[in-house]
Amino acid sequence: MGELTHFLGVKVVQKPETGEIWMGQTTYAKNVLEKFGMENSKPVSTPVDMNSKLIKHTDDKEGVDSTQYQSAVGSLLYLSTRTRPDIAYAVNNVARFCAKPTKHHWTAVKRIMRYLNGTLNLGLLYSKDKPKECVGFSDADWAEDQDDRKSVSGYMFQISGAAVSWRSKKQTCVALSTAEAEYMALASAAQEAVWIR
Structure with missing residues (x-):
């Protein structure tokens, strides 16, 4: 069957000469960005804006489409649990508001996607050294x-x-x-x- 190169959407690059294995989801991340129209977004250096705290939906806050929000959060969850621990906190943070998301919550989800847009090639690099x-x-x-x-x-x-x-x-x-x-x-x-x- 040959050397493992892909597994459940995760790309695996094995380098026996250097003793390294890289695992990432570049293609999946690109597809997520395209699905939500964020492929041309301006990249940011962090997945979370620490000056912005998320709170539950209140009557004076304008809601957003919960189906789209849940789909985006689910797509990001798959990334954060497979090869992107750097977004785990940010995704956990937005996942708490799937029942009644607001524009503020959607902005936080889009920030994670903007971060992904600038870090598409990040993954896990295991080395024998x-x-x-x-x-x-x-x-x-x-x-x-x-x-x-x-x-x-x-x-x-x-x-x-x-x-x-x-x-x-x-x-x-x-x-x-x-x-x-x-x-x-x-x-x-x-x-x-x-x-x-």
Whole structure:
């Protein structure tokens, strides 16, 4: 059957001479941008505008087509869970508003697509020269949710220089301090570390 080159929309480039394997979804990302008319958008350097906080729909906010919004978020979710951990937090953030999205939420989705437009060729690069041990990172954004003040946890684990496991999710209870939010994020990362081991 030969060397693996594509798997479920993920392109795999194997370089035996350098001991590297690259995995990415350039074609899929281009198709997503074309589907939502963002292929000629101006690229941005980050997937999230940190000065803009998303809140739930209120009566004075103008809604947008929820079907289109859900389709866009679903397309971005596929990218963020396969080969693009760099957009995981941003996609998690917009996915919380699929029931009643507003123009503000749609602007946040379009920003992620603008970021993708400038980073189409990014992916995961595994190298035999990088450490084989599993290295993990965790972080928390204390009281990030403007509606219920819950924090957001995130973790990532690397092997051979690239991510093998990552997640961004809202915590289930309200943390009373940044330290408590960080401990909850660390506990979630420790559970994943035990599973990976």
